[in-house]
Amino acid sequence: MWRRAAVFGLVLCCGQLVLVAEDRPLTIANESFPDAVVGREYLQALRPSGGCQSDLSAKPGFGVAAGSLPDGLAIETQSNGGSILTGVPKAQGVFRFTLKVADACGRTATKDFSITVRRAA
Numbered sequence: 111m112w113r114r115a116a117v118f119g120l121v122l123c124c125g126q127l128v129l130v131a132e133d134r135p136l137t138i139a140n141e142s143f144p145d146a147v148v149g150r151e152y153l154q155a156l157r158p159s160g161g162c163q164s165d166l167s168a169k170p171g172f173g174v175a176a177g178s179l180p181d182g183l184a185i186e187t188q189s190n191g192g193s194i195l196t197g198v199p200k201a202q203g204v205f206r207f208t209l210k211v212a213d214a215c216g217r218t219a220t221k222d223f224s225i226t227v228r229r230a231a
Contacts, residue, residue: 136161136170136213138221146199146227152183156193162215169193170213175220177207180227199227 139157146152158170169191179185183197206224 134160136211136217136219138209138211138219140209140221140223143195143223143225146180146183146225148199148202148227148230150230151198152196154195156185156195156209156211158211158213161211161213161217161219163213167214170211173210173212175208175210178205179207180205180225183225202227202229 137159139159140154143154156172158172161170163169170193171187172185172193174185179195180199180201180203182200183195186194186196188194204224204226206222208220208222210218210220212218
């Protein structure tokens with residue numbers, strides 16, 4: 111007889127039963143992003159929280175659901191499966207966008223952000 115623990119659960123993933131952390135709502139943990147400067151490298155980690163995760167499933171992935179990132183910035187997936195916002199901004203301004211994160215179970219979450227790109231001094 112299988113019992114579900116308070117902190118862990120069993121799910122079928124990739125043809126195997128896998129022990130995973132108890133599902134918590136998927137959210138985007140970032141609160142805001144620092145200002146960027148035209149022509150200077152920008153690098154910020156994108157941090158998911160909760161959701162459906164295990165050692166055998168892919169880490170949650172990020173994308174832009176609405177609005178647009180500053181020209182020159184993009185979301186990249188790293189070799190460890192994490193996501194970063196990186197690049198070299200090309201124009202100054204205030205850029206508003208909605209990030210979307212999706213986990214291995216198909217759950218999604220969104221959050222609104224803005225990045226101010228300043229002119230180089």
